[in-house]
Amino acid sequence: MPGQSKFPSLTCTLLLGALLATGGCKETSKPAPPPPPEVIVQTLAGQTTPLMVDLVAEVKAYREVDIYPRISGQLIRQSFKPGQKVKEGELLFSIDPRAYDEAIIDAQAKLAEAESVLARARQDVARYKPLLPDNAIPRQTYDQAVAYEQQNTAVAQARRAGLEKARLDRSYADVRSPISGQIGLQKIEVGALATAGQTVLATVSTLDPVVAYFSIPEVDYISFAKRFQAQKRESKAPIDLILADGSTYAQSGQLDFTDRALNPATGTLTLRAVFPNPDGLLRPGMNTRVRIVHEVAQNALLVPQKAVTELLGKQFASVVLAGDKIEQRPIRTGARIGELWLVEEGLKAGERIVVEGLQKARPGTVVKPLDAATAGKP
Structure with missing residues (x-):
């Protein structure tokens, strides 16, 4: 339009240019990287550790005798x-x-009769003997008298043995305990007929001490035997008895018997340990466990079982290296001690291993390690 100012159009043009320039210079912001995952680690340190094994055992009487009548x-x-x-x-x-x-009276009578006949036979021999030099009697008569004496001597000895047997049988009428111990319930009542060598009257058990029988697999036996031979010592370590309630019996036992051969059906070797039982707490038939300390390991490395993973029959542990980077390392474990593994190969003292958060500790991952000794504490 004639006479209209051109400044408003110019102003709009400048504002639009400024807006476009501002928008062109704005940069797009990048998202921040996620923090490294937190894991709980344990620093390995060597320690003196007793190596032990727990085995199922059965308590039995040290001596147990069934009482049979002998008559x-x-x-x-x-x-x-x-x-x-x-x-x-x-x-x-x-x-x-x-x-x-x-029977004793009868045997006494027979013995008296035999001794009387023997006495007469001896008198005849004593009377005939002086007459032989003068040929006052035939030699045959004297020889017959001597033979008769010898015969009756044997008869008298047999009658004397018969009397002793009768007296011995009479003594068996009193059935006495062959050992000291505790007697159980009678197996036959008064008035019943007992048969010699067949009827069990009762059972007597020696309960102080008692014994615990247990078995070990052939592989373990070979391992223990080699270890003891290498150390040139015998297995005289005390043996603990673990009761059914999980408590440990107050007194330790000692190994006193190893079977001569392995059981071919089970492939195990039977052993026996003796335990004092002055208070009578242990009873035959108890199902318990024996705990044997077979070696004391020096500078042993122990790791929690949960820190060890298994893959295709091999064991691995996640080690935190310098820079907090994870390395999955193959290891070899030995004895199990409670909830811990004894590490025989693959780790060394001072290294850090992941004990919690294994799913986050992938090989090559950088993590934020938290010490197990202080993790969770304020």
């Missing part, structure tokens, strides 16, 4: 209370002795 007859008396302690030689049962008393 047959009717039980007329029981001289103990079931469960009481008895001493060696103590009277337990009585068998009706009347038949055996009569």
